[in-house]
Amino acid sequence: MKIDVLSLFPDMFSGVFGESILKKATEKQAVQFNVVNFREYAANKHLTVDDYPYGGGAGMVLKAQPIFDAVAALTAQTESVKPRIILLCPQGDRYTQKRAEELAQEEHLIFICGHYEGYDERIREHLVTDEISIGDYVLTGGELGAMVVIDSVVRLLPDVLGNAESHMKDSFSTGMLEHPHYTRPADFRGMMVPEVLMSGNHKHIEEWRTKEALRRTLLRRPDLFEEVELTKEQEKWLVDIKKEYE
CATH class of the missing domain: 1.10.1270.20 (tRNA(m1g37)methyltransferase, domain 2)
Structure with missing residues (x-):
């Protein structure tokens, strides 16, 4: 699986992708991570990625152009595979284990991590395939949400966990919460x-x-x-x- 992440703060992902199960998944070549600063695709000399909202109001809105162009560059590299383009936002569908299992079947995922007041609506309407929220609360940006989704998906890939059956009885995988566990001493x-x-x-x-x-x-x-x-x-x-x- 290939996973691309569009973020204005790519360094946030270094520790997450370089430790624990996600690191092992990379070493086993089960997944390839690529984090892109979409500011690099801004079409103005100041590399501006946000602007004031039409109609007024508080905050700034992410411009469509840098994100559209960044996704176009990423998809041009894998034209034979249609990626799932995932927008992390509070208005998205609440994330579930069922969605994790669905995404784990894909070959290419692109995550868009926003900041500021929100996205230009044309990103939502004409670019993304999925909108996901990890809960009924608001974060500073989409990075932490993307990390949660990516972790939950990658651990489901073949051979990533030490025991192939480890995730099959996880909470929510069976539709219920998992039973209690015990270890030594008795x-x-x-x-x-x-x-x-x-x-x-x-x-x-x-x-x-x-x-x-x-x-x-x-x-x-x-x-x-x-x-x-x-x-x-x-x-x-x-x-x-x-x-x-x-």
Whole structure:
């Protein structure tokens, strides 16, 4: 996968792309990162990328020309592949694990990170394919949002995680929150690991994990049940769990 990022502050990505899973993904050649300062594409001698909004109002608006030209230069290098061009903005669709899994199937992603009051609307209407928001709050710019999306996508690429099944039971991947985890020692200051996890009975362990995932989702994010499709057995377990809290 190729990932291009358009940003006025490209140095923000150096540490993120050079550490942990994203660094390993690069070393395994699963992904190629390229961060571009779109100020370099400004068509005026002062390299201006923003201007006052038509109609007045507070703040400055990012001009269309530098971003259109930067994207044109990037897509000209890979004409055979149509990229997903992603705008990070508060008005975008709220980001989900399902969207991460969808984007992980693409060959080329371009992220546009804005600043100031907003974008010239023609960028939104005629250039981008996706608008994404990582939550109902406002950040100084799109860089942190792009980092979140990129991290969530790259970890899904083949061979990036040490265990190919690591992400399959992550929270939200199954439609529910993930079950609790424990590691050694079994007795930590009198706090014990559930006996079932040390039983060696994989069927019972899997049943316990599923029930605990149901319980955690019920208590913390019951709204997720509106979209997840439960088996008949899981539905029965959920009814029993609800009775515990009546």
